[in-house]
Amino acid sequence: MKQMTYVEVRNAYLSFMKSKHHNEIPNASLVPENDPTLLFVNSGMFPIVPYLLGETHPLGVRLVNIQRCVRTEDLEEVGDISHATAFEMIGNWSLGDYFKKEALEQTYEFFVEKLGIPIEKLYGTVFEGDQDAPLDTISIEILRDIFKKYGINAKTGKGEKIQLYDKKKNWWGLAGGGPCGTTSEIFYDTGKEACGLDCHVNCDCGKYIEIGNNVFMEFLNKDGKFTPLAKKNVDFGGGLDRIVILMQGVESYHDTDIYRPIADATRALATNHNIKSERIIVDHIKSATWIIMDGVEPGKTEKEYVLRRLIRRAIRHGKIMGIEKPFVREIGEVAINQFSVIYPELGVKKEYILHTLEQEEIKFRNTLKDGISQVAKVAERYKGITFTNQHGESFSLYETFGFPPEMFIEELNTLGITVDTKSFWSNHKKKNEEHQEKSRTATKGLFKGGLADTSEKSKQYHTTTHLLLAALRKLIGDHIYQKGSNITPERLRFDFPNPEKLTPEQVSSVEQLINEKIKAGLSVSFVEMDRESALKLVPFAAFEGKYADVVKVYTIGTQKDPFSQELCNGPHMNNTSEISGVFKITHQEKIGNGIIRIKGELM
Numbered sequence: 001m002k003q004m005t006y007v008e009v010r011n012a013y014l015s016f017m018k019s020k021h022h023n024e025i026p027n028a029s030l031v032p033e034n035d036p037t038l039l040f041v042n043s044g045m046f047p048i049v050p051y052l053l054g055e056t057h058p059l060g061v062r063l064v065n066i067q068r069c070v071r072t073e074d075l076e077e078v079g080d081i082s083h084a085t086a087f088e089m090i091g092n093w094s095l096g097d098y099f100k101k102e103a104l105e106q107t108y109e110f111f112v113e114k115l116g117i118p119i120e121k122l123y124g125t126v127f128e129g130d131q132d133a134p135l136d137t138i139s140i141e142i143l144r145d146i147f148k149k150y151g152i153n154a155k156t157g158k159g160e161k162i163q164l165y166d167k168k169k170n171w172w173g174l175a176g177g178g179p180c181g182t183t184s185e186i187f188y189d190t191g192k193e194a195c196g197l198d199c200h201v202n203c204d205c206g207k208y209i210e211i212g213n214n215v216f217m218e219f220l221n222k223d224g225k226f227t228p229l230a231k232k233n234v235d236f237g238g239g240l241d242r243i244v245i246l247m248q249g250v251e252s253y254h255d256t257d258i259y260r261p262i263a264d265a266t267r268a269l270a271t272n273h274n275i276k277s278e279r280i281i282v283d284h285i286k287s288a289t290w291i292i293m294d295g296v297e298p299g300k301t302e303k304e305y306v307l308r309r310l311i312r313r314a315i316r317h318g319k320i321m322g323i324e325k326p327f328v329r330e331i332g333e334v335a336i337n338q339f340s341v342i343y344p345e346l347g348v349k350k351e352y353i354l355h356t357l358e359q360e361e362i363k364f365r366n367t368l369k370d371g372i373s374q375v376a377k378v379a380e381r382y383k384g385i386t387f388t389n390q391h392g393e394s395f396s397l398y399e400t401f402g403f404p405p406e407m408f409i410e411e412l413n414t415l416g417i418t419v420d421t422k423s424f425w426s427n428h429k430k431k432n433e434e435h436q437e438k439s440r441t442a443t444k445g446l447f448k449g450g451l452a453d454t455s456e457k458s459k460q461y462h463t464t465t466h467l468l469l470a471a472l473r474k475l476i477g478d479h480i481y482q483k484g485s486n487i488t489p490e491r492l493r494f495d496f497p498n499p500e501k502l503t504p505e506q507v508s509s510v511e512q513l514i515n516e517k518i519k520a521g522l523s524v525s526f527v528e529m530d531r532e533s534a535l536k537l538v539p540f541a542a543f544e545g546k547y548a549d550v551v552k553v554y555t556i557g558t559q560k561d562p563f564s565q566e567l568c569n570g571p572h573m574n575n576t577s578e579i580s581g582v583f584k585i586t587h588q589e590k591i592g593n594g595i596i597r598i599k600g601e602l603m
Contacts, residue, residue: 002116004247006258007341009115010066010088010240016114017064017092020106025057025065027343030294031303033485039303040070040291044091044237050570051095052179052217052233053454058528058550061097066090066240068343070287072306075313078283079276081252085310086287087241090212094234100184103214103234104142107186111211112150115247119150121189123201123208126156127171127182128164132226133219135164136182143184163201172215172235179229181218185210188246211246212238254279258338262286265334271322278321284314285328285357286335292353293346295484298360311360316404326365329358371403372411379415387412388423392431399435454571457489460602463524463573464514464583465492466556468600470564471513472496473540476506481540483595491586491601498596501588514583517556517563521577526552526568527559534567541567 004012014024028047032038041047044067051057067089077083094103104124111117124143129135143162147154154161164170173180187201187208195205202208217233219226241253248256254263262282267273288310291303298308311328318327332354340347378393394405405428409419465485472480476498483495502510534551535541554572556564573579581602591597 001118001249002247003249004115004244006240006244006256009244009247010342012114013090013110013240014064014066016110017106020062022062022064022092023059025059025063027065027067030068030070030291031296031484039072039306041067042069042071043067044069044089045235048093050454052093052235053571055570057095058552061095062093063095064092068290070291075309079280081254084241084253084283086283086290087239087253089237090240090243091235091237093236096231096233099218099232099234100138100214100216101142103216103236104139104184105146107212107214107236108146111186115243117188117246119147119152121191123161123163123187123189125163125165125170125183125185125187125201127184128166130167133171133182136170136184139182139184139216158198158200165202169202172217173221177221177223179217179219179233180221180226181216181232183216184214186212186214209242209246211243212236252279254282259286261338262331262334266321266323266331269318269321269323269325269327269330272320274317274321277317280317281314281321281331282335284310285331286339288314288357289332289335289339289346289353290343292356293343293349297356298363308360311357312364315361315364316407319404319407326358326361328361329354332357367401368403368407371397371401371407374401374403375408375411376415379412379417382412382417386418386420388420389425389427390423392427394424394428395431395435455489457602458487459571459573460579460581461487461489461492462571463556463576464518464579464600464602465494466554466564466566466568466572467514467517467576467583468492468494468510468598469496469566470556471510471517475509475513476502478540491599494598494600495591495595496598497594499594501590501596502585502598507585507588511583511585518576518579518583521575522557522563523575524554524556524572525559526554526570528552538565538567 018024025047028041030040032041032046038046044065045052047065047067048057048063057063068086069089070086072085074083075085078085092106108119108122111122112119124139126139126143127133127136140156140162144154147161152161156162156164170183170185171180172183185201188211189208190206192205192207194207195203199205199207201210213236215235215237217235218229220229241256244256244258245251245253250256253259259282262285263278266278266281270278288307291307291310296303296307298304298311300308314331315328333350336346336350336353340350346353374397378387394408397403397408398405405424409421409424412419465487469480469482480496480498483497485495486493528550529537531551534553537553551567552569554564554566554568554570555562556576579602583600584603585598585600587599589597
């Protein structure tokens with residue numbers, strides 16, 4: 001098998017797919033636009049969701065991308081050999097063009113011929129069939145032909161080259177219905193000993209690793225009935241970091257060439273060697289640089305809180321490694337240097353990112369001082385008594401000040417308090433689990449992976465957001481542009497720069513103009529044009545870095561006399577008269593220096 005660097009693997013994939021007539025789409029920001037179900041973009045599929053659901057992509061029907069992603073569901077697991085918060089997904093798509101044969105053939109061609117992975121090491125999976133859809137015999141025959149091409153007589157069944165699984169493993173679809181279909185995963189045999197006679201590619205023993213998955217969107221699930229789609233799509237996705245591990249023959253992505261310099265810089269500052277803490281620091285600071293690059297700053301809510309937690313967790317683990325001085329800026333610079341060749345914006349925003357990291361570390365180190373004073377108060381109450389953490393004092397301090405529980409024990413010991421460590425951790429864990437359950441209930445749906453809400457009400461709110469921006473620019477000033485938005489079927493949220501909140505008179509005027517345009521029944525249409533021309537037409541376009549060379553410009557009104565023109569990917573109503581209800585601004589607040597947030601509803 002070839003030895004390839006991270007950059008070589010990356011370039012090999014993109015050049016291979018381009019040779020198969022795929023056009024590269026730009027990386028989307030980690031901050032999802034108009035999708036309240038996600039904190040951060042967490043899959044390569046995310047940027048092309050509207051096109052999988054029927055929109056026409058300006059770059060055509062064959063697309064390829066390597067998308068940066070962040071997932072935080074398994075944050076506490078980071079530090080082992082496999083979990084990470086920030087990673088990259090390779091992906092290619094066919095929008096009504098090629099289907100199973102071409103998709104599977106090019107997948108195996110890439111892994112075998114371009115990366116040099118022995119075909120003997122590869123296995124494929126296929127949907128076994130049920131009452132909704134039959135056994136995927138077409139994929140079985142295609143896989144047999146592929147293996148035969150490389151000299152292997154592939155059989156189907158448990159332990160064979162082609163293995164069958166049910167919907168839990170080899171089916172993709174949305175919970176509420178819509179496009180769906182079978183999948184075919186590709187697995188790599190690590191050479192480890194099988195766990196037993198029942199070992200199979202989806203076994204948890206670690207012998208086999210999934211390196212890619214083709215999703216065949218061939219059915220429409222409507223009210224539980226599955227009918228074939230006239231226009232079939234293919235979505236292929238794979239973990240770039242995981243593939244690089246294989247190509248470099250190492251155990252963890254931390255051991256690959258792209259991460260090693262960050263780990264080496266961390267270790268050089270440490271007086272204590274701790275591989276788990278080292279991995280956490282590398283992962284979290286790398287994630288933080290990406291997130292800050294995409295416009296998020298540390299704070300107390302949602303994305304901002306996740307970023308704060310990543311930075312502060314890295315600092316805590318720096319203390320475990322004996323790093324006493326401020327260090328996050330220094331490691332952040334190494335992380336930026338490692339990835340700026342892939343994401344030039346990291347270099348452009350380098351000083352801003354490093355300053356943000358540095359300031360957060362200063363705040364947290366001050367927080368630690370506050371926490372130590374609080375521990376002293378706890379120690380006063382427990383003089384001569386063994387501390388068991390019965391009331392969850394450590395978790396309260398952690399939640400309030402971000403004070404690490406292991407430091408809680410250290411400080412109590414320093415102050416002469418005996419700690420029952422078993423009870424301490426048991427009670428801390430109990431309080432933490434109670435808190436997590438409350439958080440899950442409060443933020444249900446935030447961390448689920450998935451597609452943007454394309455309900456009729458969300459489309460109405462999305463179209464209304466265009467009207468809102470146009471109204472603000474016409475009535476308040478052309479300094480206004482979209483800093484961020486969040487749309488649900490219940491309301492819209494819109495952030496924009498302005499020195500102060502709107503006056504009651506301004507609120508009333510904006511509402512009146514929007515409702516006039518809804519009643520006027522203005523048409524909603526789009527034209528495709530090159531990016532440069534579009535930005536001349538819409539110079540205030542937000543997030544322009546994510547758009548392709550050919551973009552869509554949506555117009556509300558006529559082309560000669562437009563009320564609103566914006567770069568956007570949809571979804572929209574066809575006419576403002578389809579927006580039901582009267583628009584009302586229900587809330588506004590200052591969320592930062594010169595940034596105003598509006599919430600509005602259709603009533």
